Amino acid sequence: MKITIIAGARPNFMKIAPLARAIKAEQAQGKDIQYRLVYTGSRQDASLDSTLFEDLGMDAPDVYLNVEATDFFERLAGILVSFAHDLDAHPTDLVMVVDDMTPTMACSIVAKKKGIKVAHLVAGIRSFDMNMPKEVNRMITDGLSDYFFTAGMNSNRNLNQTGTEQAHVYFVGNLLIDTLRYNRQRFVRPDMPADITDGAYLLFTLNRRAVVDEPETLENLLETLLRETDLPIMAPLHTYVADKIRSLHLDLSRLHLLPPQPYLQFGYLEAHAAGIITDSGNVAEEATFLGIPCITLHDYVEHPETVNQGTNVAVGLDMKELAEALRVLRRGEWKTGSLPERWDGRTAERILQILEEIKF
Template sequence: MKITIVAGARPNFMKIAPITRAIEKARKEGKNISYRLIYTGKQDDSSLDASLFSDLDMKAPDVYLNIDDKNPIKTAAQIMMAFDDELSANPAQIVLVVDDLTPTMACTIVAKKRHIKVAHLVAGTRSFDIDMPKEANVIIADGLSDYLFTAGMVANRNLNQSGTESEHVYHVGNILIDTIRYNRSRLIQPVWFSILGLKEKEYILLTLNRRSLLNDEKNLRELINVIIKSSRGMPIIVPVHTYVREAIKSLNIQADNLHILPTQSYLSFGYLMNKAQAVITDSGNIAEEATFLGIPCITLNTYAEHPETYRIGTNELVGEDPALLLEAMQTLMDGKWKKGELPDRWDGKTAERIVQILLEGNSDK
């Protein structure tokens, strides 16, 4: 059985790495299974830092489609044509796509046009807001997939409400947990950690990424000021991309405990999260990892791909509301944050379940 795995952005690799290790393990055990890894972006993509693949203990992509267009329609069209050529040159029995990106949708369509089975990893993550750019992507990917691998029962319910046949839905758990669990003993303390005088569990980790949040300068200033004033002098570590760093610095906020730093390698960032007293983020992935690690997490969004993070985990949604952020910060700093529990099947064995299901469903391939 030949599987083509598609990554459309850097975060996808964190979810793909456990799958590749599980496939390699099954292959060593004599199973007829192999994979080819495709990245739809460019080989010189600045987000793919040199250490990424070694940090994740996985090989680099077999091929880069080199598509990088800011227009999502042109991106989808270019990916579809390039991916069609890729499948012509390297046939597969299964195409595995991840998350809810434009490449996810585009490659799903190509695979189905070629009568190839599609496995959608992290299926059923619906917002039910069609105006959100990713909603159409996930509707199409979920609707066409033969295997829908979900992280929790909320995703299962979303798929059921959408009319998806239950025999195609598999509750396998959260694949991100496989990655953080595998790498927890491999995490690396950044070299500047001691230079800043940081101590474990005595700093707050802040990450920002969403451009809609960054573009509202007035509200962004209020949010950051709330964090600074509520932190009671505790160091705030902010490892972010250049465009985020520029947005924050343009606010001219002066605070001795605010440390804006470049992005970190996967293992170094994982260390910062694992040793933080708390995490403030606008990333669903980070909220999921924080739930596994038992770290208090405040999410600057009204939506979470996996509601389990705030329903039973350590996460709380405050949107982009400074008043709600202040309330959450006071609860955190007073030591009254909820403990949280680990959602079902967030146990680090998701990739094994997925590979076993694919093998059982394609035993004659």
């Protein structure tokens, strides 16, 4: 069996890594299975830090398509053409795509046009808001896919409501948790002030342009955060976000702006935080596994399990709700979460077992 796996951005690798390791384990047992990893970006992508693949315990991509356009249509067109040529040169039995990014959708289109089966990892996610670009990507990708691997029963229900043939929908669990379990004992304390002790700081991450590019919204968010906690706040942020924060001229003595962290260092910050404030779905999922209180700055969560069962609460950009959540955290009254079903670190094994049973 030949599998081509697509990565379109750094977060995809966290979900691909356990599959790559599981395939190598199968090969070591003499199984006839091969994979080829295609990254649609470039080798010089600044988000791919030098230690990423070593930290994740996986090989670097076999090929880089070098599509770096920021305009959506130029990027889509570039991936369509480049990946079509790559498939011509490297035939495969299955194209495996991850999540809901533009490369996910684009490579699904190419594979389907060439008569190649498509498997969608983390399928069935829905916001039911067609104004969200990722929702369009999800709908198209799921509409083209032949096999659907989901992280929760909510995703199965979403696929059922859209008429997807349920025989090809597989509830396998969360690949992100596979990676977290594999690396948990390997976390490394990052370079941060020595007087900040484990369990006595908050972790803050922010990426959403809707917040970062609105000075009033960003200022209200930071003022609420700094007012409602007396703990130091570790903030590993991209340069443009940190610059926007500095431009507000607030008292940032308790907000420690750090550069983006390598995987193992960021994992340490998550695992040892008293609480996390984030707009990242991946971070909320990891917080649920780690049992760390998490406040999500979004009304929508990709995996409702993090709220219904886990340690996550979604407050959107409602500063009153954020303030109340921070007070609950400060009082030590945060809810006790539980681990969602099949978030057990064996998702990649289940996926490979299913693919072997399908027998391409």
